[in-house]
Amino acid sequence: MSQLYLVTDSAIAQQAGHTLAYVxxxxxxxxxxxxxxxxxELSTRAFLDLGLDLKRITQAYGAQLIINDRVDIAMAIDADGVHVGQDDMPCALVRSLIGPDKIIGLSINNLTELEAARDADVDYLGIATIFPTGTKQDTSSLLGLAGLRAICQQTSLPTFAIGGINATNIQSIRQTGALGTAVVSAICGQPSPYEASRELIRLMDDAQVGSVS
Known part of the structure; x- marks a missing residue:
């Protein structure tokens, strides 16, 4: 299974002339x-309707649909899981609501947050922010590759790197120990989301082969 993780942004998709469902x-x-x-920015109703549309798409392709933050939406559409940040609902409460069989992802921004989450009942970690990015204006907490590697070395959980990752730097992520890579504008903001995705997957696969050989 490809370990390329798409995180949606409807504004970026619209600027590129796409609907989110198309992307x-x-x-x-x-x-x-x-x-x-x-x-x-979406209302609850609009979020729900969009979630239902995307669930039909992801189910058709055997993809996991994860809802950011909104546990109520995830439960309402029977999504595959929920992703929470440091300021969102505590993971233990999320787990008690969505049950043992759903996926929980947690954002980690530094080693201190990783240590605090050591016993959390989560399935993967989203590690941010790796490179400068237009979707995150505060660059004081940039991890860089060294920071990403340090976090990956301290956890046995699957890790997805995110933040400013695109076709020019995605192969460097493989060398840090991260399982996969999450992107926003590198797919949502491209003229052809299909071709952009194919190229990113190819680059990740090539980097994996290179790291094994």
Whole structure:
């Protein structure tokens, strides 16, 4: 399964002339099997409707649909899981609501947060922020590759790196020990989300082969 993880941004998709459903379907068609619906500005009803649309798409391709923050939406559409940040609902409460069989992802920004989450009942970690990115204006907490590697070395959980990752630097992520890579504009903001996804997956696969040989 491809370990390329698409995190949605409808504003970036619209600027590129796409609907979010189109971006997700093209990405899944190209081989993406992780999709996180992250929409901070939508009303609950609009979020719900969009979630249902994306669930139909992800199910058709056997992809995981993860909902950012909104546990209620995830439960309402029977999504595959929930991704929470440091300021969102505590993981233990999320688990008690969504049950033992759903996926929980947690954002980690430094080693202190990793240590605090040591006993958390989560399935993967999203490690941020690796490189400068237009979707995150505060660059004081950038981890860089060294910071990402340090976190990956201290956890046995699957890790997905995120933040400013694109076709020019995605291969460097493989050398840090991260399982996969999450991207936003590198797919949502491209003229062809399908071709962009295919290229990112190819680059990740090539880096993996290179690290094994």
């Amino acid at each position: 997700v379907e093209e990405a899944c068609r190209a081989g993406v099997r992780w999709v996180q619906l992250r929409e901070k």
